[in-house]
Amino acid sequence: MNMHPPAGVEFRPLTIPSGIDASDASDFIEMTRVRNQVYREISGHDDERITAAELLPHYQPDAYETRLIWTVREEGRIVGRCGIDLPHEEGSTLAFWQIELLREVWGRGIGSAAYQLIEQIAREHDRSVLQSWAEHPQAPGPRLSAPTGFGDIPEDHAARFYLRHGYTLQQVERASALDLQAPFDTIEALHRDAQQAAADYRVVQWFAPTPSEWVDGYAWMKSRMSTDAPAADLEFDEETWDADRIALHDARYTDSGRLLQVTAAQHVATGELCAFNELVIGADRTEASHQEDTLVLRAHRGHRLGMLVKCAGLLSWRGIAPASPRVITYNAEENRPMLDINEAIGFRPIAYSGAWKKVLP
Ligand SMILES: CC(C)(COP(=O)(O)OP(=O)(O)OC[C@H]1O[C@@H](n2cnc3c(N)ncnc32)[C@H](O)[C@@H]1OP(=O)(O)O)[C@@H](O)C(=O)NCCC(=O)NCCS
Incomplete structure (x- = not known):
């Protein structure tokens, strides 16, 4: 598979500032703004919004897991992010990841290139069990049922993305x-x-x-x-x-x-x-x-x-x-x-x- 993002797009490791007032905090602040916009575009509301100051503590050094995160940039502008969390429990084979892009850049191969990066990092850390969550808003058309027998989701853009990259749906989660x-x-x-x-x-x-x-x-x-x-x-x-x-x-x-x-x-x-x-x-x-x-x-x-x-x-x-x-x-x-x-x-x-x-x- 093609490892390279489309022309003009790059994945850049995100600088984690020591505080939100630090001189190098601007990328973290802009990443947070884009994250909030991605969630609003998916769900239609702002209830998942968080401020950069509130998100930052979740990216400070942590004895229990390693969190790696990149901004996705198009011509320098942040249009999304991707990240992978690697738990430190002894012998862990697990990795948890996310790729979140503004809707305006979907369908151009950026997500697939970001996914190649995620899988490469997982392999480098000897992680073989990759897991990820995404909201699938209600939509007409074909549906996928959870193997638990409880719940189904539309086979939307994100679901097709997971399926094409070899993922299977394990569980449906309800937000209330x-x-x-x-x-x-x-x-x-x-x-x-x-x-x-x-x-x-x-x-x-x-x-x-x-x-x-x-x-x-x-x-x-x-x-x-x-x-x-x-x-x-x-x-x-x-x-x-x-x-x-x-x-x-x-x-x-x-x-x-x-x-x-x-x-x-x-x-x-x-x-x-x-x-x-x-x-x-x-x-x-x-x-x-x-x-x-x-x-x-x-x-x-x-x-x-x-x-x-x-x-x-x-x-x-x-x-x-x-x-x-x-x-x-x-x-x-x-x-x-x-x-x-x-x-x-x-x-x-x-x-x-x-x-x-x-x-x-
Ligand atoms: C899910 C998500 C990461 C996918 O990213 P993406 O950049 O749109 O994915 P890609 O462009 O690589 O692939 C999506 C589609 O574009 C097509 N495509 C891929 N490369 C292409 C290219 N160069 N030109 C045109 N189409 C292309 C793919 O075939 C695929 O088509 P399909 O929807 O019919 O299956 C993105 O939609 C997103 O951020 N969604 C919101 C957050 C989310 O749900 N994340 C899930 C993981 S946490």
Whole structure:
């Protein structure tokens, strides 16, 4: 396959500045603006927007993964980006990648040339399992079904791109939104029911940085996200989390003024943390909120702890971010227990993404 991008197009390693006010930050700032435009062009809204100051901490040196990123330039102008993440777990065979181009440059072979770069870097780092996610907006025409039996997506430009480069669809993920300006009566009622069903547990709550008394319990639950979330035939390394990893994770939010609220359920008899839910908002508290990880440890399932931590989190969030219009969340389409909770709370589907995988020979 042709390794070279079309004439006038180049892939340039992105300089990661030490801070957003640094003299060499302009490329990072422009990359962020293009990233936000790409997401707006795909989804039709700005809820995935992030500021350069908020994105930058995610690209600072990290003991747990290597993140390589290039800007895609046409005649010097940034028209997209591509990147690959290489987890540091021992013996990892995994790589996670993304290619994101402004719509005006699609269909000219730029994505395919960027993909050649991604695969070359994966091979250089002995990574054979390549995985990637993309939103596939609703469109007429042929559709592809997830092998899980849950969900399908249109065979659109991005889907054809993955297929042509040897990828198979593994899982469909649903994005859902909850209107935060609507009445909370349902959530209050669900919260009361969950409290009754979970009488052996109490809710504890904090904001990043994680208070020392919760670090160990939170670290264990974060590590179980890598083993216990429904993954279809996608592959994830089992992650080890400790106080250092929690501190880095938390700093990614707090360094730029983002707010991360963690709502957890504690087993009263043992003191163990058994379930948690995360809600996040950027420094601009009028933007959309994001529900990030939610998990109930396996041994504690069946006590409505998922419902408990989600409802308790949302109820306090009303006071934290009263001007935020909605909460966005992502779930595997086959994750019925979690979708049941979200649907009961009032989340409605807004978009579907595909999770794609290729195993290199
Ligand atoms: C998916 C994406 C990366 C593809 O990039 P792209 O540059 O449009 O891809 P290419 O141009 O290499 O290939 C796309 C099409 O152009 C055709 N094409 C490739 N080279 C061409 C050329 N030189 N001239 C004309 N057409 C060409 C391909 O055959 C393909 O056609 P098809 O849609 O009928 O299958 C891009 O659309 C994008 O950024 N989408 C939004 C983000 C996203 O979904 N990313 C997915 C990976 S994370």
